Amino acid sequence: MKNPRLVYDIVSQTAKAIRKPVTVKIRKGFDDSCINAVEIARVIEEAGGAAVAVHGRTREEYYSGKADWEIIRQVEEAVSIPVIGNGDVTSGERALAMREQTGCDGVMIGRGAQGNPWIFRELVEYERTGALPPRPSKQEIKDTMLRHARLQIEFKGNYLGIREMRKHVAWYTKGMAGSAKLRDEINKAESYEELEELLNARIR
Ligand SMILES: Cc1cc2nc3c(=O)[nH]c(=O)nc-3n(C[C@H](O)[C@H](O)[C@H](O)COP(=O)(O)O)c2cc1C
Known part of the structure; x- marks a missing residue:
């Protein structure tokens, strides 16, 4: 996150070297003095990245506080490649809320799936019907x-x-x-x- 030039080099060389789409996961920034997800996402797009996932916390924040979904919205506005929002999605409702608030094209789930692989069917169902399916027995x-x-x-x-x-x-x-x-x-x-x-x- 501190070195956009290096991001460009890694993404462009990888994209040239392989036939698969290159997708990149980034954070909001490195720390409070370096919030640059928008800039890095633009670099990724320019370098040939096919999609970008954004975790709305800086590296220094690790898991503290709430993920900043506003930065995901800003990235979504800044690039035309698909943006995958990430951070604090723990249910189907939260996934839809993230999509509504940020306009993101996809949602990435980390901790919410730990011990709860049913979260994926939950959010598919919630999106389809507006109701949560019953919890697993x-x-x-x-x-x-x-x-x-x-x-x-x-x-x-x-x-x-x-x-x-x-x-x-x-x-x-x-x-x-x-x-x-x-x-x-x-x-x-x-x-x-x-x-x-x-x-x-x-x-x-
Ligand atoms: C067990 C575990 C392993 C992870 N491994 C990686 C990883 O290899 N690379 C990465 O960028 N993020 C990794 N993460 C971070 C998640 O991708 C995600 O950005 C973070 O957990 C925030 O999303 P969440 O609130 O849905 O958990 C990992 C998270 C967990 C819980």
């Missing part, structure tokens, strides 16, 4: 956690896969009765079978 949440665990283990192997599942289980079960105890227990699970047994015992 406990059984569906459990089945999804176990499927997630199988895929994670297939991808990363048992040792890492099971350990990485611990944080996901915490996200999936946030707000459920007994979830604090389950989190403690899950931290001791060493295999898929142990995880399955625990989830079957605790989530009914």
